[in-house]
Amino acid sequence: MNAQDASRDRPRGGKIDDSLIDALIGSRRLVTPSGRMTEDNRELHKQGGRTADSFYRERWSHDKVVRSTHGVNCTGSCSWRVFVKDGVITWEAQATDYPSVGTDMPEYEPRGCPRGASFSWYTYSPTRVRYPYVRAELMQLFREAKDTVPGRDPVLAWQSIVDDPEKALRFKSQRGKGGLVRASWDEAVELIAAAHVHTIKEYGPDRIAGFSPIPAMSQGSFASGSRFHQLIGAPMLSFYDWYADMPLASPQVMGDQTDVPESGDWWNSSYLIMWGSNVPQTRTPDAHYMIEARYHGQKVISVAPDYAESVKFADQWLAPHPGTDAALAIGMGHTILREFFVERTTPYFDNYVKHYTDLPFLVALDRREDGSLVPGKFVVAADDDIDAGSVRNSADADFKPMMFDTVTEVPVVPNGTVGHRYNDEGLGAWNLELGDIEPALTMLGRHEDVVEILVPRFDTTGVEGRGDAVRGVPVRRYGDRLITTVYDLMLAQYNVGRDGLPGQWASGYDDAEALCTPAWQETVTGVPAGTAAKIGREFAQNALDSGGRSMIIMGSGTNHWFHSDTIYRTFLTLTMLCGTQGVNGGGWAHYVGQEKVRPLTGFTHLAMALDWSRPPRQATQTPYWYIHSGQWRYDQFGTDTFAATTGTGRFAGTSIADTIALSQRLGWQPFYPQFDINSLDVAGRAAAAGQETVPYLVDALKQGEINFAAEDPDAPNNYPRIWSVWRANTLGSSAKGEQYFFRHVIGTEDALDVEETPEEFRPRDVRWREESPTGKIDLMLTLDFRMTTHTLHSDVILPASTWYEKHDLSTTDMHPYVNSFSPAIENPWEARTDWQAWETIAKKFSELAVEHLGTRTDVVAHPMQHDSRGELANPHGRVRDWKAGECEAVPGRTMPNFMEVERDYTAIHEKFTSAGPLLETLGMTTKGLTFDVTEHVERLRGLNGTARSGVGAGQPLLRTDRQAAEFILALSGTTNGKMATEGFKTLEERTGTQLHDLSAEAEGRTIEFSDTQASPQPVITSPEWSGSESGGRRYSPFTINVERMKPWHTLTGRQHFYLDHDWMLETGEAMPVFRPPLSMTALFGEVGIGETTHDGASPGISVRFLTPHSKWSIHTTYVETSPMTNLSRGGQTIWMSVEDAEAVGIADNDWIEAVNRNGVVAARAIVSHRMPQGTAFMYHAPERIIGVPLTERDGKRGGIHNSLTRLMLKPSHLIGGYAQLSYGFNYIGPSGTQRDEVTVIRRRTVPVEY
Amino acid sequence: MRVMAQMSMVMNLDKCIGCHTCSVTCKQAWTNRDGTEYMWFNNVETRPGQGYPRGYEDQEKWKGGWELDKRGKLRQKGGGRLKKLLTLFANPLLPGIDDYYEPWTYEYDNLLNAPAQQNIPTAPPKSQISGKPIDIQWSGNWDDDLGGTYANKDKDPMIRGIEEKVQLEFDQTFMFYLPRICEHCMNPTCVAACPSGAIYKRSEDGVVLVDQDDCRGWRMCVSGCPYKKVYFNHKTGKAEKCTFCYPRLELGEPTICAETCVGRLRYIGLVLYDADRVTDAASTPDEKDLYEAQKDLILDPYDPEVMAAAEKGGISYDWILAAQNSPIYKLIKEYEVALPLHPEYRTLPMVWYIPPLSPVVDSVADSGFDAEDADNLFAAIDTLRIPVEYLANLFTAGDVPTVERVLYRMAAMRSYMRDVDLGREPKEGIANAVAMTGQTMRDMYRLLAIAKYDERY
Known part of the structure; x- marks a missing residue:
């Protein structure tokens, strides 16, 4: 105007x-x-x-805008615009150019959060690692040593330090206590390379461990160090299970690591339960889909013990006591089974459970010594007493479970079982078509008898609450065996009675004495019985009204518990009964930790160096550190603590360490080191004995000449020696039992107040050494751009590029796009990208290897793998130990596979920087499907250029991070439409159902790195995943399974309610069951929750100690930035209820200490009426690097959240070699849980000092 | 009629997740300089809570905004202009740094450069103002998610008078978030209070700005603003405030806070108003009528008379079109779901809010009704977890029925659209019950739920 x-x-x-x-x-x-x-x-x-x-106009002006994203610790994978002015990064803002998801739903823009918005702070922050650093004592020792060894050989120099206990102690004892000095890249890398060469030569490559988490959000960076480790034969430590983020229920029930809907699919749901998932706080970029879906009438339920942010949006808030969620879900499941299965049937649910779940499959009852009956094994075609006809002698008949056909009145094998998956007879029959079969859901009405069985329960006053209950099931007889269905057993387990069945049954929903009723759950959870029944009923009715569009977002609040697998199985029960899995807008949604590496095939082969050698060495990190950080030496109970009364007592007399050793020698789980000798020496010893390597090894293991290292982990030659970490901060974040690490792994001071395991609970098979070793690790190497707790404790620190200084790729579960990193500025100071850093290390390593290593034959002990024939190792999941003489020692069946791998240690750099020949000669395999990629590798040659010399001559180059990204994109189905289509065609041969049309629309499309720089790139439907995005659909898992009848990767090929492995029966977890949180009072003598204690400087109160995810940081990242600190309270805090705080005289913002046997934390109190009494939150990983005082108790630096926790292992997580319960990296294995812990909190009485 | 154009914003609090992305992107772009560390042009408050600066809504204490004198004439609450002129050199009534918070940083060098020592290094906090060690007692968002709120419940001015309705007990807990920027008022006290004429309202779009060349640092604007959204830069000695991102606005881009809003709850648009009636509207005797009075100032951009007057006043045709397509106009005037923040301050603020709706069904379910029955939804508003009286204290000078009317419409939209989503015949009666039609309900749904980028701005 x-x-x-x-x-x-x-x-x-x-x-x-x-x-x-x-x-x-x-x-x-x-x-x-x-x-x-x-x-x-x-x-x-x-x-x-x-x-x-x-x-202000001048302030706004800028020179360029670069697209990038944030690389680790976050499931967001948001696309950002980074603003640069005068060559300096100024700030960032979210990209808003996501490709449209359609006219009638909200778009993904502007994904982001305040944490990401403050990332540029790090670029020039005072905590930035600008140069290589080495611990002063070590630097001095190394320089001195080089002056004294022949030829100034750095390998000999390293050896002279670590072999000398006095010298080793001199630098190890200084870890974490300041005193870092600058070094040149050359000198630092020489020391690193020398340490690696010496360790391989002296102990073997499996004494080295690499760790970097969650690759999806920084695939090239993860792959860099991982590739180096795999090329030298060193194990990569898993992350998903270690973080307790992996839902074991997913492999157990679905045979899949984790496959979940993108957040946009929440929009399609008409009934959404946020269960232990604080969506606004921890899934900030996508919370709007939940909020906006409310406007089209989606009903939203929040289940949270506190008034969490998610509750703000909920139509109804259910606040169960922490850790009791399974009881609530069982109360809901009880209601659904009664009202939608027993009292009436609905065509939708009935059809769903018959086609897509194991409910109609047959199970034989086991008769125990006292004559009572308990649920037993699946009936399979090979069973003697079943008249299975011709299938009885068909291929893999041991792995063909059966159902009862109401047409022919006999047990039959349907298509699609795991027994159809790995043999020629199964070609075209691995599908979920039932054909003429009309399966019986129940034996009732066609039963020959009704019998009483015992089902386990864990809500009694016994040890860990265990006990049992008597229920009746209808059965048919085959030979001596009584056979019923999974459905009948589920009704027994869930206490849903029917006329004509014996046993004890609930009299109604209001029967609080009877297990599983809504009223019973109220006694456990505090949620009103009527509410539980109502929510269960609504969830089911909505599924009927909407065709399955009821969804549960389940989060770490329910997943980080010791018994989280059983909790999740009770949730999944709801989703499966109501036909919601494999339906857009329905099913489970788990977004904790691992995220989808959408271009999976390319990534896996790059990161695991499968282009050069197979198999890789992959370690399950939880048992790794449980053993190597000595936590196994402090258990106060045996394995049988976790068994059920319905079990056989098979765990008696064993410790958890024994079960780990067993899982290694049976080939269930990997463990490193493998043997008590160098794995490079096995072939030589065999040759010297004139034998083939593997037979020699098997014999030596049987004779005890060579032993598995897990059986004597405290022997000096069985320690891990090098621990390299990049994109991670184990000691400041994920190290459950951090203070045990301080004592045993690092060798510095700790705040433990613990007793060692008493004699009666010590291991039976694993050697107990009186002297417990400290400071096992020789070299701690960290690559980072931040000063973290882990960095502060490291011996060598290399300055890493930030996420605005490199090329990389990022994908996630949450959205369907491939996002890219691009450098906004050149690497400042002496920072290098992870790819450049590991390439530099590989080069120096290869040089030093010429003198010291040359070419060696390594023997890799490889556990039986999921999605391979290895999962057919143990019929019926029976446990037999060759070492106890219970069976023959057969590699790949009763013990690990042993594979010889030739390692030319002088060519590591050449291999690192070029794509190896195995891609073309062996193909690329993902989830059991092999892709022929000859044509695509040729295209990569054009994209990346080829190596001119060395072992990789003529192969595509991988010298840069950008070339690595092109490798991933060119060789994955999700980013290469032709590869996807070819993969589907290969898969069609097995399934006999049509699939390849799913990616036909994208057959001509290939995504290159420059595309991802231009805008987020939507991925292509691919057999690497289970959902279809064809025609612009939102990704929902298992839609291909449901719509195209492709089996799940399980024993039956269906989703499993029932698990019949010996150890699942032993732990009473064959079916979903409520197990309460572990009692730290019973197990370790901690003060009971709610009790006050007066043994400290001020009164203390014992509370449940929970560590949910923070609003002001993502793990330890962002926590120290100026915006985050000034928007929060700027340091470690613990949230407490008004009642608990008042009980011991604590006011808001008072300094407090939280203490238990594992350590001590100094923090400030946030007192709030949104917290329930008896529970305290310390938000996950706030780190001790800012504002953490010395503790009142010890006068030492206060701990972090994980200073109060420790590792506890659940033996059933170690199961392997049996269908979906077979090993895969980050797929199955003990999870590092931390939710069952308690702590005493008291007010600090002395002034704060730093 | 003198038509002026006003760039304005509506925030849908029902969608706000309290993530503070807006605060951070704004701060990174505008106020991470010396002297501005404590400033948040955009901040987000957890309510109930004290806000930032603490207790800013207590105008009995801070004397911000306008009031009516005995003769019903508008005057600054902080005293007449004569008083201002006569006390130019005295300290105005200002929040102290403790009312905001003392910004801090850490001795980060302690980490990297720590010499060999007994303990793991840590970086203690230090003041960004004095550089001295600091014992952190308050921050820019101290009571986030109800931290410490129980102990400080008597310090939230919005609870006063309705204490019996607001129970801060675990099972009665409620909270919501209130993001705030400068209100760019139609009747700004800060402009009126400035002795130097350095604060002005831009003629073309109503954005209120401090001229950094003209500002003399009297700080009368800080006192005058009842929202405490003008700040004093203690390094430059000038006042600074939210600029509605005019350097972006001029390029056709939305404000940073709006574009980066992850909850997608911010709408920006132009409205036309009658500048001649501003004083009269601001002088409305009963403060509960101020909302209607201000709404009435906003002109119908399709009215030929208004269009003609606008063109005559130099407003371009493009801008008239923009006003016609404005989501703000729809939300304030057509759907009548947006309400002003503290109309009783009489500044005629132009950042409006849709009050939060939650949880509704919870209350109904506890009383045994079918939660999805539309009739029950309306009954349930009375028993919302968030007391309606609390919302009324924020948005309608305490007038409860107006807030209820908005919440009814939101609840009705959910009920109506559920039938659509499930493929059932939608019930026109639900829309009619809240004086809407099915079509307007769908239109409103599209704007609130689908909310594409081009529809939001």
């Missing part, structure tokens, strides 16, 4: 002051002639436009 025109308007309106003031104020017209006063002198208007106020 033209101000001068406006100012010519005639005066109107009244004055607001008297005339004197008006005159005075009106004089401002003279002061600001360009402005215009309102006629009442109330307001000044001025013409704006480009001539005014250049100050």
